[in-house]
Amino acid sequence: MKGKATSFDIAHLAGVSQSTVSRALRGSPLVSEETRRRIQSAADTLNYKVDKNASNLRRQHTGTLALLLFEDPTADDSHINPFFLSMLGSITRASAQRGYDLLISFQQFSRDWHADFTGSQKADGLILLGYGDYQSHRDKLEKLVAQGTRFVRWGAVLPGQPGVSIGCDNFAGGRLATQHLIEQGCRRIAFLGDATPHYPEFHERYRGYAAALREAGLRVDEVLQADAETTERAGYEAAELLLERGAEFDAVFGASDLIAIGALRALSERGLSVPGDVALAGFDDIPMASFINPSLTTVRQDTGKAGEVLVEQLVRQIGGEGAESAMLPAQLKVRRSSLRPEPEPAFRKMLRNQ
Amino acid sequence: MKGKATSFDIAHLAGVSQSTVSRALRGSPLVSEETRRRIQSAADTLNYKVDKNASNLRRQHTGTLALLLFEDPTADDSHINPFFLSMLGSITRASAQRGYDLLISFQQFSRDWHADFTGSQKADGLILLGYGDYQSHRDKLEKLVAQGTRFVRWGAVLPGQPGVSIGCDNFAGGRLATQHLIEQGCRRIAFLGDATPHYPEFHERYRGYAAALREAGLRVDEVLQADAETTERAGYEAAELLLERGAEFDAVFGASDLIAIGALRALSERGLSVPGDVALAGFDDIPMASFINPSLTTVRQDTGKAGEVLVEQLVRQIGGEGAESAMLPAQLKVRRSSLRPEPEPAFRKMLRNQ
């Protein structure tokens, strides 16, 4: 790489001062059209690009957003949760649309993340993404607020939380899914996923589940709940636990699609058919949900919209405008995994008709 | 945000010069242990972080890698190809492991990407990722080389290509999949995907396909090939085209999993069963491949390994070491979609045994 062209080189070539080059290239109205054109063409021939480091240093900003992706360290580390992958895609798009670069960082190990990015001027603001134990994050969030760091986080939207949170209406989503299972005739509906306030999104889904049960005059039975983080394996194990417990159930509501898919595998291995013996629903609507067999009934979180809102609210903060937490609607997607009674298999019908 | 602490503040607090602060914090051996400790604790109490912009400006480097993701503008723009999403995950991890930040950028629209990142000192090197028309990229790659830009690209590894390419052995993969279909008794195997050198990865897969056919004494029939880019929709349409043409085939090899999955839908809609009537294979092994029904036989590209190698070779270039193109092995994953003859359905057996 031979010496990169600087604004002085352009100035020299165009026969103006370096200040004028800078102004022209930044689109200042203080430069005459003709001068601007001359400078522009000089810049083009020298293949000049403004040095971001210098520009940012001087302007004290960065033009980039940092996406911090928290993954539960216990998760299988080869795969990122597909839901977050979708979010990542939409956040990337939304950032680009608003002229920001996006820096991505996984935060499984580092503990000092709360200051790493904005403190070191790598990013103007932070997007926090990830399921995970909220309690252990909370004090860091408060520190972030105290420091004046601009950030938005994806998660449960509840009163009294530090900073700006964007999330979907987990309570309504949990309620919707459970109501649907009840309408399908299910009476013993299991909930797979952590149901404590440690994981507020799951907790809200659980609360929605419990509300739907009570509204239908059904009992919330603790035997029907088993903890699980968002992995297929955890879903598998939670379903196994239920089965070993001897719990009787005619439906399973997984707190996430990954959990539901894991449960599906456990049920199949025991010879239980879905939806024939057990109706099944998940949460997230990851791409896989519509492809598995049977296709998975789930609560859709609109990741496209989510990315837009996250970026929008963060950019507002950076611009000094007020930003607000927002709750996005949850939408029930009914697919085959919950549709009962299952149409009678053709061969059984034939046998009976003999 | 109250005035951020600078190295001068630390110097003042620790009672040393600013230069010493800088040295201590960068781990220079020129600083005594005791001084270093004093400086470190001052930095901690003031919550000091080195300003990356200033540091990078001075050191003339950035510590970040840019991942440019090219997507075919005709693709459904709401979804990123899951294969690239996997790559993105593994590249992110590999970069973090080597201490680089990763800047992500989608390049559907911008045309000036070849200089945007390294020229403006946003990144030390580029990772180019995306299927796409190679011919139209080629001159940009050459410009990149001419400029001395460090980059690696994911794609076909062929002689005479500009720069460093990492890719999987697409020829071997295509051949493997086709051989497997032939072993399953298929004789009329369709190929869905562009088969021209414009898309070198697909072309290599096609060449592997053709080689396997010839080796088995089978004819390569143009009627059995239909173009498709990497989307489910394109796969669906290509299969439709084949069907409308009245082409007779007993197997379909999709140049990517997405194409194969689209073809599966088209076949099902026509009442053709997979693998009963038509055996099916794809390429990539995206997560969905193992979840659809029937599960999809495919050629696995190891994205974890790919990300590591891409980052490794790029970092070597940045460090002034020589980097080399590399071809990663392709691995056949046999699943249900290609296993013929299909076990006889239970009810048919019953009927016959009456």
Next chain:
DNA sequence: CTGAAAGCGCTTACAG
């Protein structure tokens, strides 16, 4: 509309 000059916060020869 344009130019000369200061300064963003570091890193690193240079001198001791």
Next chain:
DNA sequence: CTGAAAGCGCTTACAG
């Protein structure tokens, strides 16, 4: 081992 000083390449008051 430490300090004083130059300079990375910009942006932006300040002066005209």
